[in-house]
Amino acid sequence: MTPGQDRAWQVSLWRLFALGGAALVAGLALDAVPQCLLAAAAGGLLLQLWRLRQLQRWLHGRSRRPPIDDAGIWGSIYRGLHRSHRTALASKRRLVHLLRAFRTTAAALPDATVVMDDDGRILWFNDAASRLLGLSYPQDVGGHFSNLVRSPRVTAWLEAGDGESLLDVPAPTDDALRLGLRLIPYAAGQRLLVARDMSKLMQLEQVRRDFVANVSHELRTPLTVVHGYLDLIEPEQLPELEPILHELRTQSRRMTQIVEDLLTLSRLEAQDSLPEERVAMAAMLRTLKREADALSQGRHAIVVEAADEADLLGSTKELHSAFSNLVINAVRYTPNGGTIRIRWAPRDGGRVFSVVDTGQGIAPSHLPRITERFYRVSTSRSRETGGTGLGLSIVKHVLQLHQAHLTIDSEVGVGSTFSCVFGPERILQPAPVGEEA
Ligand code: ADP
Numbered sequence: 001m002t003p004g005q006d007r008a009w010q011v012s013l014w015r016l017f018a019l020g021g022a023a024l025v026a027g028l029a030l031d032a033v034p035q036c037l038l039a040a041a042a043g044g045l046l047l048q049l050w051r052l053r054q055l056q057r058w059l060h061g062r063s064r065r066p067p068i069d070d071a072g073i074w075g076s077i078y079r080g081l082h083r084s085h086r087t088a089l090a091s092k093r094r095l096v097h098l099l100r101a102f103r104t105t106a107a108a109l110p111d112a113t114v115v116m117d118d119d120g121r122i123l124w125f126n127d128a129a130s131r132l133l134g135l136s137y138p139q140d141v142g143g144h145f146s147n148l149v150r151s152p153r154v155t156a157w158l159e160a161g162d163g164e165s166l167l168d169v170p171a172p173t174d175d176a177l178r179l180g181l182r183l184i185p186y187a188a189g190q191r192l193l194v195a196r197d198m199s200k201l202m203q204l205e206q207v208r209r210d211f212v213a214n215v216s217h218e219l220r221t222p223l224t225v226v227h228g229y230l231d232l233i234e235p236e237q238l239p240e241l242e243p244i245l246h247e248l249r250t251q252s253r254r255m256t257q258i259v260e261d262l263l264t265l266s267r268l269e270a271q272d273s274l275p276e277e278r279v280a281m282a283a284m285l286r287t288l289k290r291e292a293d294a295l296s297q298g299r300h301a302i303v304v305e306a307a308d309e310a311d312l313l314g315s316t317k318e319l320h321s322a323f324s325n326l327v328i329n330a331v332r333y334t335p336n337g338g339t340i341r342i343r344w345a346p347r348d349g350g351r352v353f354s355v356v357d358t359g360q361g362i363a364p365s366h367l368p369r370i371t372e373r374f375y376r377v378s379t380s381r382s383r384e385t386g387g388t389g390l391g392l393s394i395v396k397h398v399l400q401l402h403q404a405h406l407t408i409d410s411e412v413g414v415g416s417t418f419s420c421v422f423g424p425e426r427i428l429q430p431a432p433v434g435e436e437a
Helices: 003-030 033-060 073-108 127-133 152-160 199-232 239-270 281-296 316-332 364-369 379-384 391-400
Strands: 112-117 122-125 166-171 174-187 190-197 277-279 301-306 311-314 339-347 350-357 405-411 415-422
Touching (some): 127 190, 152 174, 281 339, 316 350, 316 391, 364 405, 391 405
Antiparallel strands (some): 174 190
16 A cells, blocks of 8 residues: 555544544533434445445546545545546557557558458458459458459468468459469468559569560570581681680580570460370380480499389470489589489379489588579589589479479588479379380
């Protein structure tokens, strides 16, 4: 208890004693002590009841000011109640202010923001959600998102709820707008859907793709001409220029390869899917071994390890391009005398195609960027081996089009394992005899 509260008690007790004393003196004077004491007790009780009534009216009334300002216990109670009322009011005001500021900020966001519960029922959305998703306030609050934004892709994505972004969805309000959607669970039973207008970004990406494709295409013809003329010159015709001609031939071949790889990448990027056919893996592994042997020229031991006869569902041409890129890299980056294993093995219901080498390996710091275009661990070594720096990008794109992914395990000086991991839906049981492609 604070000294102020102590004092209020003392004041009230003194008042009680004073009332009792006055009743006693009056009783003695009138020779009616019991009656006077009773009257004083009844008066005191009535006063307390009246104070309680005042408190009740104040608590339920609208007035904020306490009805009495008394030095006794009632004054202390009123002051305490008034103080906690004021504190509660101030924090409520602060909260309302904060909520308003948050809503104004969220409403002003250029991205559509929709708060919904676990069942997909809309709880709140901002202005951009009306513009980009076509939601209307207030009638759509409480409605199911999937019923209001009718798109089978969006519905399937919402149901999956696996945290992956959904890109390139046409806006329900305007087909020309392309949206990128993200779903963020942020509180128990609540999810935040953020839809961003990606049209400009997609346009830029398209301009970049077209530019690379056009440049590569335009370079192809002059390069073929240069290449053709260089091939026409016989070494005996200009023996003194032979070293220069040899270098010119090597470099023009390298440029042609870069252009071809860039065109392959552009073609893969422009595709949403590839033809789906039975990829005969036994034949594929034989072809890869033949190619590796031809490139290695006996400098490495090439071993094929196939655990079973399962085939793949996908594009033979593109998968061959991806697998052979890995095999060629293994031959290029493995010193003479090394071993290269080409494996086809089951994993988690799916299958893994891996190329294991005993080569120079890759330091962990390079791994996150290794599949980027033109990213090389050592530019000079890569040039020496005739690489274009685009091989692993092609592998990544081909795998993406097969819903597969690339994993790389590598240790410097020990070797690397490049694995293409395919899901069970891509695996075909062995074809009956006579059907192999
Ligand atoms: P490149 O045409 O230069 O080989 P890639 O995209 O195929 O381009 O590979 C990118 C880089 O990854 C290479 O330059 C090389 O440094 C590294 N790399 C790829 N495969 C291997 C491997 N089997 N062993 C070691 N390093 C490798």
